[in-house]
Amino acid sequence: GAGVSQTPSNKVTEKGKYVELRCDPISGHTALYWYRQSLGQGPEFLIYFQGTGAADDSGLPNDRFFAVRPEGSVSTLKIQRTERGDSAVYLCASSATDRADTQYFGPGTRLTVL
Amino acid sequence: AQKITQTQPGMFVQEKEAVTLDCTYDTSDPSYGLFWYKQPSSGEMIFLIYQGSYDQQNATEGRYSLNFQKARKSANLVISASQLGDSAMYFCAMREAYQGAQKLVFGQGTRLTINP
Numbered sequence: 717g718a719g720v721s722q723t724p725s726n727k728v729t730e731k732g733k734y735v736e737l738r739c740d741p742i743s744g745h746t747a748l749y750w751y752r753q754s755l756g757q758g759p760e761f762l763i764y765f766q767g768t769g770a771a772d773d774s775g776l777p778n779d780r781f782f783a784v785r786p787e788g789s790v791s792t793l794k795i796q797r798t799e800r801g802d803s804a805v806y807l808c809a810s811s812a813t814d815r816a817d818t819q820y821f822g823p824g825t826r827l828t829v830l
Numbered sequence: 831a832q833k834i835t836q837t838q839p840g841m842f843v844q845e846k847e848a849v850t851l852d853c854t855y856d857t858s859d860p861s862y863g864l865f866w867y868k869q870p871s872s873g874e875m876i877f878l879i880y881q882g883s884y885d886q887q888n889a890t891e892g893r894y895s896l897n898f899q900k901a902r903k904s905a906n907l908v909i910s911a912s913q914l915g916d917s918a919m920y921f922c923a924m925r926e927a928y929q930g931a932q933k934l935v936f937g938q939g940t941r942l943t944i945n946p
Contacts, residue, residue: 747932758834758921758936759875772933805873811932818865819934821875 718742720822722808728828729798737793737825741810748791749809749819750783759807765791798829833857834922834937842943843912850897851907851940853922861927864905865934866896869919878920881905909942917944 721740729735741748747766751759761775765785773783780798785791795802805826809819835854843849855864866878881889881896889896897906909916919941923934 749933751934756938758923758939759934761933761935764932766932775933807875809875818877818880820877821867823872823874826873 720808720810720820722806722822722825724825725823726826726828728830730830731798731800733798733829735795735798735827737795737806737827739791739793739808739822741789741791741808742812742820745810745812745820746788747811747813747819748785749811750791750793751807751809753805753807753824755804762793762806795827798827800829803827803829833935834924836922836937836940838940839938840941840943842945845914845944845946846911848908848910849912849916849942851909851920851922851942853905853907853937855903855905855922855924857903857924857926859926863925864896864898865923865925866894866905866907867921867923867936868916869921869939871918875921879907912944914944914946917942 723738749764750762753759763783764772768788780796783793805824807821807824809821811819833856862883864881868876868878879889879891879894879896881898888898893910895908919939921936921939923936925934
């Protein structure tokens with residue numbers, strides 16, 4: 717497909733477990749973003765990659781959250797020792813360059829921590 | 831302080847009418863971008879329209895237009911001839927250029943319901 721894809725679409729896990737969420741950006745897009753959207757809220761920024769490096773990780777809530785983009789394309793958001801408060805929709809977006817203004821979003825991964 | 835304020839939690843409009851969704855923003859950066867996204871019940875954020883702070887004219891995209899009033903720091907979205915498929919959450923967002931920041935800051939959203 718031509719758009720941003722995210723897998724899985726839904727993830728249910730137990731408190732304390734480790735989860736990985738995957739994002740596949742639009743082909744050729746160099747910038748990739750992760751956001752978190754809690755119920756009834758707008759998305760909140762987590763981290764931004766330009767190429768393989770995290771250019772801004774100021775939105776990561778704590779050190780249980782980590783993200784990588786080893787080859788400058790697919791990105792994985794990793795959450796250790798999940799807590800019930802981590803339940804949210806995790807959205808990924810990409811843009812053509814870091815100077816391009818429009819970010820295009822994927823369908824999101826709904827994470828539920830029981 | 832809220833950077834993006836959307837004061838209408840919900841709006842109800844009759845089909846084929848025009849609707850204006852309000853958005854005000856707060857920034858001291860002279861260079862910024864304003865966006866509107868639509869989020870249907872399926873959850874995906876769909877880009878609608880963009881306005882740059884230095885753009886002289888209001889942005890338009892089909893039935894969408896952005897009423898940009900820089901001095902008032904408002905960027906209202908106008909949807910003309912509303913359709914049932916326009917029912918969704920609508921989010922206003924801002925990107926600041928300060929220190930190379932690339933993140934979008936979103937408002938709380940407005941839930942728009944189009945009645946037949």
